[in-house]
Amino acid sequence: MRTGLLCCLLFLLLPLPASAATPETEVRAVITAYQDALADRNIAHLQKTVGSDLISIENGSRREGWGQVRDRRLIPQFARPAPAARWQIVKLSASADMAWAYTKSLLASPHKGDAVVWTVFVLERRGKEWKIVLVDQSSSHAPTATPKPAHR
Numbered sequence: 001m002r003t004g005l006l007c008c009l010l011f012l013l014l015p016l017p018a019s020a021a022t023p024e025t026e027v028r029a030v031i032t033a034y035q036d037a038l039a040d041r042n043i044a045h046l047q048k049t050v051g052s053d054l055i056s057i058e059n060g061s062r063r064e065g066w067g068q069v070r071d072r073r074l075i076p077q078f079a080r081p082a083p084a085a086r087w088q089i090v091k092l093s094a095s096a097d098m099a100w101a102y103t104k105s106l107l108a109s110p111h112k113g114d115a116v117v118w119t120v121f122v123l124e125r126r127g128k129e130w131k132i133v134l135v136d137q138s139s140s141h142a143p144t145a146t147p148k149p150a151h152r
Contacts, residue, residue, distance in 0.1 A: 023094035023130075027123055030130045031101055034121075035087055041078040043070060051124065051131040058137045083115075084108040099123040099130065113141045 030049050037045035047066060056063045056073060063069045087105035094100075105117040122134035 023096060023099060023125075024092060026130050027092060027094045027099040027101060028089065030123060030132065031089060031092075031103065031121055034132060035103070035105075039082055039085060041082055043074055043078070046070075046074065049132055050135075051126065051133045054133060054135070056135045056137075059139065094123075097125040107139075109141070115139050115141045 034046060034049040037043075037049065047070070050066055050069075052066050053064075054066050054069055056069045058073065063072055085105050085107045087103050090102050090104050092099070092101040100120065100122050102118060102120045105119065107115040107117060109115055117137055117139040120134070120136040121132055123130045124133050125131075
């Protein structure tokens with residue numbers, strides 16, 4: 001009986017194994033949540049992934065702070081239907097408190113032609129959470145197929 005009680009006490013006092021989460025897996029989860037929120041057109045979920053001091057650069061246009069990004073970029077963008085998209089993380093590097101990654105997204109657009117969007121993310125650990133502090137995007141459209149003129 002004493003041995004059983006002693007074993008139970010030792011079990012309760014031993015530290016639990018550390019979480020399997022690494023900076024890389026945590027950052028991957030934040031980027032995935034960001035991309036999912038973009039696809040769902042969900043501003044509240046996007047806000048959870050970014051810092052209030054977010055800087056957004058899109059094809060050379062710069063916006064500073066979450067409010068400016070939300071009001072000048074996201075709200076107008078979300079007024080249109082989301083294009084069909086596939087994305088992947090191409091490169092991700094994370095240390096204890098800083099990380100960067102870049103993604104490649106393929107967007108289907110019947111009017112402008114398909115687009116390739118490259119996005120660079122810079123993240124900081126703030127307390128126990130990772131926050132996106134910089135998003136830099138550039139895109140290019142593949143021309144839509146145009147009919148060839150008829151030969152006369």
